[in-house]
Amino acid sequence: MSRPRLLQPVLAKALDLFPAVLVTGPRQSGKTTLVREMAPGQAAYLSLDDPLVRAVARSDPNGLLVRYAEALTILDEVQHAPELLTYLKLRIDQERHRVGRFLLTGSQQFGLMAGVSESLAGRVAILELLPFSLLELPKGHREDLATMLWNGFYPEPALYPERRDLWLSSYVQTYVERDVRQLVNVQDLAAFETFLSLVAARHSQVTNFAELARDSGVTLPTAKSWLGVLTAGYLVYALQPYFENLGKRLVRSAKVYLLDSALAMALTRQPSPEAALAGSMAGAFFEGWVVSEAVKAFTSLGRRPDLYFWRSHDGLEVDLLVDLGGKWLPVEIKLTATPTPRHAEPLTKLCSLFGDRATSTGLLVCRVNEPRPLPGGHEAMPWHQFPGWLLERLGR
Numbered sequence: 001m002s003r004p005r006l007l008q009p010v011l012a013k014a015l016d017l018f019p020a021v022l023v024t025g026p027r028q029s030g031k032t033t034l035v036r037e038m039a040p041g042q043a044a045y046l047s048l049d050d051p052l053v054r055a056v057a058r059s060d061p062n063g064l065l066v067r068y069a070e071a072l073t074i075l076d077e078v079q080h081a082p083e084l085l086t087y088l089k090l091r092i093d094q095e096r097h098r099v100g101r102f103l104l105t106g107s108q109q110f111g112l113m114a115g116v117s118e119s120l121a122g123r124v125a126i127l128e129l130l131p132f133s134l135l136e137l138p139k140g141h142r143e144d145l146a147t148m149l150w151n152g153f154y155p156e157p158a159l160y161p162e163r164r165d166l167w168l169s170s171y172v173q174t175y176v177e178r179d180v181r182q183l184v185n186v187q188d189l190a191a192f193e194t195f196l197s198l199v200a201a202r203h204s205q206v207t208n209f210a211e212l213a214r215d216s217g218v219t220l221p222t223a224k225s226w227l228g229v230l231t232a233g234y235l236v237y238a239l240q241p242y243f244e245n246l247g248k249r250l251v252r253s254a255k256v257y258l259l260d261s262a263l264a265m266a267l268t269r270q271p272s273p274e275a276a277l278a279g280s281m282a283g284a285f286f287e288g289w290v291v292s293e294a295v296k297a298f299t300s301l302g303r304r305p306d307l308y309f310w311r312s313h314d315g316l317e318v319d320l321l322v323d324l325g326g327k328w329l330p331v332e333i334k335l336t337a338t339p340t341p342r343h344a345e346p347l348t349k350l351c352s353l354f355g356d357r358a359t360s361t362g363l364l365v366c367r368v369n370e371p372r373p374l375p376g377g378h379e380a381m382p383w384h385q386f387p388g389w390l391l392e393r394l395g396r
Helices: 008-017 031-038 051-059 061-067 083-094 109-119 145-151 155-159 161-183 189-201 209-216 220-232 261-267 282-299 341-357 383-393
Strands: 020-024 044-047 073-076 102-106 124-128 236-239 255-258 307-311 317-323 328-333 363-366 379-382
Touching: 008 020, 008 031, 008 124, 020 031, 031 073, 031 102, 044 051, 051 061, 051 083, 061 083, 083 102, 083 109, 145 161, 145 261, 145 282, 155 161, 161 189, 161 261, 189 209, 189 220, 189 255, 189 261, 209 220, 220 236, 236 282, 236 307, 255 261, 255 282, 261 282, 282 307, 282 317, 282 328, 282 383, 317 341, 328 341, 341 363, 363 383, 379 383
Parallel strands: 020 102, 020 124, 044 073, 073 102, 328 363, 363 379
Antiparallel strands: 236 255, 307 317, 317 328
C-alpha cells in the first residue's frame, strides 16, 4: 500500500530545476517507493544495495553511467558506491543544459553528505524524506492518539500494525549491525545498543553528556560521537536552544528526541499503547511527536527545520519555537485535555520578552477536542490539527 507523500511537489519541482536530486533520510522511510513512483516509465533504476550492481559501480563507474546516458537514472542507496559521485559530476558538467538527469537516494548522512559536498556542490538539490507525518497516514489510522504513537510512522508498521513488534526489533538490529559499523568504528555493539536505550530513556530531555557517558560506561568523547551517529542516521533529532541575550542565563545543551514514537516506546520497553500514555514518559512521548511533526513540516517543503526551545534557569520554559518567516511562534506541548491559564503563562512571558520578533500569540498543543481560547490571546489547539495548521503557515 503506497501513500502520497507531502514531498512529492517539491521533488517534482527540483527535477525540473536541477541536473541531480538527492533524497536522503532514514532506512525504510519510503525513499525507494517515492522515487520510483515519481520517475517516468522509461527511467533506469539501479539499486546499490544489490551486490552485483554495487560491484560494477565501484569497478567501472563511468561505464555504468554511460550505459544509461539517455534516460533519467535512479541510483538507490548511492552511499554504497561513493566512487560514482566524481563521475556523476563529470557527466553533469558535460550536459549542463539537462535537468532531471539523476535521481539519487541515500540513508547514511555522514559519508554521503561529505561526498556530495565535495563532488556535486551546486549541481544537486538535497531533500529529506522522513517517516510519515500524521497528514500522510490513512484517515483510519489517525483517530486514536495512543495507537498511532504506538505503531509509529515508518510506513511498514504504520500501515500494517500486526507487523509492528517484529519490524521494530529487526530495524534496530539492522541499524546497529549495518549502519553503525559503517558510520563509526564501534568495537562493542552491545555497548552501543545500551547507549541507544539510555538515549531513548532520556527522550525529550536536555542532554547531559557526562551523565550519559557514565551510565553507558563509555568516555565523554565517545558519548558525543555516538549521539552524532544517531543524529546522522535520523534516529534522533537534537532540538537546539534558542540563543539570545535577553538578560537570562540560558540552557545551552540540546534536547534529544527519537524521531519515531514507536522506536521510543520499544526501546523504553513500554508494554502497551495505553500504558505508554498513562506512564511516567507519557508527556515525553507526546512532546516528541509534536516536535517530530514540526520537523517533518519543514523537510516536506524542502527546508531545513528552523526550530528551537527556550529555557532559562529562573523557570521560564517554552517547548518549541518555530520560525514563521521572521516571526517566532512559541508552542507549549502538554498532554492535558484540560488546559488552564497556567499553561499560557510561558507563552505570554516569551511574547513579552521577544516583542515584535514573536507572533502576538502562541499555541498550546494538547488533547482538547476543539480549539479553545487562553488568556493573553493564546490558543489551545487539538493535537490532530497542529500538523496541517503548521504546514499552511509555512507556505504549503
